Amino acid sequence: MRASLRILALCAVFVSAEDGLAGWLRYAPIPDDTILQQGLESLPSVIVSLNSSRVSPVYTAAKELQAGILGVVGENLNVSYETTASEQSSSLIVGTAAAFNDNYGTQVDVSKFAPDGFLLRVKKGSVTIVGQNERGALYGAFEYLSRIARGDFAEVELLSNPDAPIRWVNHWDNLDGSIERGYAGLSIFFGNGLVLPDLTRVAQYARLLASIKINAIVPNNVNANANTLNATNIEGLGRIADVLRPWGIQLGLSLNFASPQLLGGLNTFDPLEPAVISWWSEKTAELYKRVPDLAGFLVKANSEGQPGPLTYNRTLADGANLFAKAVQPYGGIVLFRAFVYNHHADWNVWTNDRANAAVEFFNHLDGKFLDNVVVQIKYGAIDFQVREPANPLFANIPETSKAIELQITQEYLGQQSHFVYIPPLWKEILDFDFRDESKTSLVRDIVAGRRYNNSLGGYAGVVNVGTNTSWLGHHLAMSNLYAYGLLAWDPTLSAEDILDDWTRLTFGFDPDVLKTVSDISLATWPAYEDYSGNLGIQTLTDILYTHFGPNPASQDNNGWGQWTRATQTHIGMDRTVRNGTGNAGQYPHEVAAAFENIETTPDNLILWFHHVPYTHRLKSGKTVIQHFYDAHYDGAQTAQTFPVRWEALRNKIDVQRFEEVLFRLTYQAGHAIVWRDSINNFYHNLSRIDDEHGRVGNHPHRIEAERFNLKGYSLVKADPVETASNFTAVAITAADGRGEAVIKLDDVVSGTYDVAFAYYDVIGGRARYSAFLNEQPLLEWIGNLEDKLGHAFSNKIDGHSATRVTVKKVEIQKGDEIKIVGVKDGVETAALDYVAIVPPGELD
Incomplete structure (x- = not known):
């Protein structure tokens, strides 16, 4: 019986689509037979619910336990509302502490419970879940199910109370x-x-x-x-x-x-x-x-x-x-x-x-x-x-x-x-x-x-x-x-x-999946901070529009108060008591003293509390402006690893979720470069201080769109200008809504390259693009990210709409020709920024 149910449960998982609706409550069968056998041996034979009312969380808990156990170990336990069995019998009892004490005479010390707290007691063949209230009993049921779904069938006696109500x-x-x-x-x-x-x-x-x-x-x-x-x-x-x-x-x-x-x-x-x-x-x-x-x-x-x-x-x-x-x-x-x-x-x-x-x-x-x-x-x-x-x-x-x-x-x-x-x-x-x-x-x-x-x-x-x-x-x-x-x-x-x-x-349990998801996830906050806004300067997004893409200029010169006070020579809010807004003094004395003093303020908050020259040296030894340049390159570089690492999990994760995550991580990698270049270009223009490594404003792998032979396209400015490479893009202005951009690759050394097309996906249309290599189709795409992504889109050529699409491992010979054909749709003008011919493994 157990074996047949196990097979049915496995079949149900494999034939059903994984669309994410179940979240972390998939109750997928345990793939390890050793762990499964351990679970079957420790499993009670019946679920006893101490409330039979369908609106009761205890009733819900019993039904959830039944479904979860069936999914995880393939065993269909009956739910009983009779309380004749003793706690020591092969049963899984769920209910409130009051109901448990009334029915079993075993006194659970209710004084140890906070509201919503629960007791989970797991012994071989017996499970007791007792809540301070009905909600607590449901929480205890989910705690037990979470453990067995992770393959943990160990005996435990856990009293768990919430830290806050x-x-x-x-x-x-x-x-x-x-x-x-x-x-x-x-x-x-x-x-x-x-x-x-x-x-x-x-x-x-x-x-x-x-x-x-x-x-x-x-x-x-x-x-x-x-x-x-x-x-x-x-x-x-x-x-x-x-x-x-x-x-x-x-x-x-x-x-x-x-x-x-x-x-x-x-x-x-x-x-x-x-x-x-x-x-x-x-x-x-x-x-x-x-x-x-x-x-x-x-x-x-x-x-x-x-x-x-x-x-x-x-x-x-x-x-x-x-x-x-x-x-x-x-x-x-x-x-x-x-x-x-x-x-x-x-x-x-x-x-x-x-x-x-x-x-x-x-x-x-x-x-x-x-x-x-x-x-x-x-x-x-x-x-x-x-x-x-x-x-x-x-x-x-x-x-x-x-x-x-x-x-x-x-x-x-x-x-x-x-x-x-x-x-x-x-x-x-x-x-x-x-x-x-x-x-x-x-x-x-x-x-x-x-x-x-x-x-x-x-x-x-x-x-x-x-x-x-x-x-x-x-x-x-x-x-x-x-x-x-x-x-x-x-x-x-x-x-x-x-x-x-x-x-x-x-x-699931695959160790490669566990490590990859962990590595990507834990790298995301540091990376996003690096390529969006670091040193406590805030997220340098467009605060006057959609809060999505880069626009550091939007922070200042308005009443919203998310100011950076960036000038040609200095940056950062002075929040000291001595000379600034006094914000540091709103903290208790010890903390206030630390934030008041630039020497004891952590570097990652220095621009939150202090207005400093771009040449101010951090504890790392770098100047503020060089830290900006380096951090934005480092963050964008980290983002490039996300889709690569995820790609290695192909066939280890169901197709729908795998492809949907890959699409978004790939988008993130491309947009991280938009962020990197926009922020670095803005502060380079403002400060007139060069990047020590010569990267900012220097992109040897790029062919700017304005260098192409253009037909039906005209030069346009992005808003802000830093959101276009070399501060210029091209967009279709021809009456028939069609445009061509053609260039010969006379300066490219023959070899294998990744070819990236930077364009602007503007809401309000779905422009079509076709790219050719020597008149042979290379890539077709539609400006329809608004149908695939959920962020707040833009109707302008800017840092919100700027994005990239890439073709991997393209064989290119010196003198080859790339042609891009765009077809305008609505307000979307098939705008282009550049094409990057990037050796695999290098960062544009």
């Missing part, structure tokens, strides 16, 4: 179905102004979140639409809550502060106005009537044009407490975002600093928030940059409960078209020690409530999954979601161990 995910989904900072399709929650009628994907998503111990979802954008609270949508939100409930996940809701005026017809939204207070009280009662276990509210106020209490000269605490009072009778909480700043600041004022805003707006309010208010603080003081110091607000409001806001969606980190494994960045922040009052004051202890004895605290992760079957657009990016949940439960876990577990669950 708040483990939420925030979504920025809009009622029309679009997703702000979403890169994987449309919303799984909303469309056409309403909650979707089919919530199948929400249930699948809830299963994934429950497995990593997330306990609440806020589905709608923090830039909230007041119509979310109309009667039809409240009923729809109730349906979402109904889908989440069996998975132990509560619904939260983002609110528009001006809803009483926008939806309720009042002439004010003043938080101290009795009519406004009454309106919110009634609307909250309406919500809780439909969703009695509503977790609470998330509020963004007086930030980036959003309404809030400051409109009426009320304090932010007045605003937060308005909602806290409304949800207090129902046990709800309010997460109130600390992301409040003036986005029209005068950048000419030397002491202005967006990084100071959180402390300036909130520190005088410490102790004025109600007990069920949690201030939600971004991990850094700017906005999810590739590197920021820990937000000083964490150590400035000790009497206030706090949650750390982490961004799983890669808004500033390549928008899932580039892959960045983010947990090492998060770990650096969570392990940061503020040394408040010269005592150990780790961020992870502050947000858990331990350091300052706060009653609440925890984690809020911005994660914008979409209808793409890979959920986040990039299969590898799912490791970030997985790691977020595990770190919110236990922030002492290592990023490396989490990654190893995720890889085994997602791709």
Whole structure:
């Protein structure tokens, strides 16, 4: 029986497509017969569920255990709701501690449990999973399944409690179905102004979140639409809550502060106005009537044009407490975002600093928030940059409960078209020690409530999954979601161990796969930092447009406050107390003293805290400008290894996921070169300091498009100009929408080359390209990356649309001819930048 089920399970896996929808919950059969036999020998004969209600997480846990065991070891265990068997019999018991003690007389010490905690006891032939509550029992079931899916059948007695009570995910989904900072399709929650009628994907998503111990979802954008609270949508939100409930996940809701005026017809939204207070009280009662276990509210106020209490000269605490009072009778909480700043600041004022805003707006309010208010603080003081110091607000409001806001969606980190494994960045922040009052004051202890004895605290992760079957657009990016949940439960876990577990669950046991995924993933954050923005200068993206491609000039000369203060001679924000914005002084004394002094400021934050000449020498001995040049070349070089290493896994990973990941890693490698050249060219032009190695602006393998014999093409400038090689590109201007670019390779030594075509994939059309070598077809492609990638695209010839496509191992003879034929489509003008004839293994 066991053997036949095993064969059926294997067959089911091999014939079904691996599209990423199952995430890390594939429950793939164990390929090692030795491990399998060990699992079969230790397996109980029946699953006993201590709750038979279909809406109960315990019932869900039993069904999940049944499916998982069948998938992993091929054994179909029956689920029983009878509790006659003793704990010592060959059974897998799952339930709450109270139900277990009532049914078995074996007293589990409930005093050792925190809310949502669980006990997992595995003995040969017997498994006991006991939760402090029903959600905890489900978490314990997923812990057991994760272990056996990784081939771990060892005996264990594990008591596991969450490090913090708040483990939420925030979504920025809009009622029309679009997703702000979403890169994987449309919303799984909303469309056409309403909650979707089919919530199948929400249930699948809830299963994934429950497995990593997330306990609440806020589905709608923090830039909230007041119509979310109309009667039809409240009923729809109730349906979402109904889908989440069996998975132990509560619904939260983002609110528009001006809803009483926008939806309720009042002439004010003043938080101290009795009519406004009454309106919110009634609307909250309406919500809780439909969703009695509503977790609470998330509020963004007086930030980036959003309404809030400051409109009426009320304090932010007045605003937060308005909602806290409304949800207090129902046990709800309010997460109130600390992301409040003036986005029209005068950048000419030397002491202005967006990084100071959180402390300036909130520190005088410490102790004025109600007990069920949690201030939600971004991990850094700017906005999810590739590197920021820990937000000083964490150590400035000790009497206030706090949650750390982490961004799983890669808004500033390549928008899932580039892959960045983010947990090492998060770990650096969570392990940061503020040394408040010269005592150990780790961020992870502050947000858990331990350091300052706060009653609440925890984690809020911005994660914008979409209808793409890979959920986040990039299969590898799912490791970030997985790691977020595990770190919110236990922030002492290592990023490396989490990654190893995720890889085994997602791709299997092959040691080459495990090593390759680990090596690529752990290299991504350092590489992205190197080729985007290093030394604490922030991610040098286009902050005025899509936040995707390079545009360092966009950082300055505007009110958004993500300034670099780059001049012809100097760069970096002076955040010292002595001469700058005073941001260093917002930290406790020991840390403030270290950041105030350029000698004790780490090099990787030097441009965050200090305004220095490009010729300033770092502790490495390099000048700042030479470090920039070298880092951008090093980062781009590392990115070139990603698709090469992944390619070596062909036939070790299912075809669909393999090809989809290869496509994105190849794109990332090409776009990393765009980043490298754009940033280096910008600072080379600005500083007029040459690269010691002669690389910047010197590309011997390239043939610039303007050197080709052109027909139907005309010269154009990119915007910014640094996003075109040699500052010039060509685009079709002919009336018939066709163009040709031809050149003889008279300067090329005969041999084997990789041929790269640099072009601009602009949204708003799907131009066609055909490349020929001596009139023989070499490559055809379409400018349709908007159909294949999810990042925020551009309608201009710039660093967002710049990209490359490469043909490997082409035999070229001196004097050969390359011709490119372009066909314009819509606003996409089949623009070209250059062709690179690169010896294999070299970097263009």
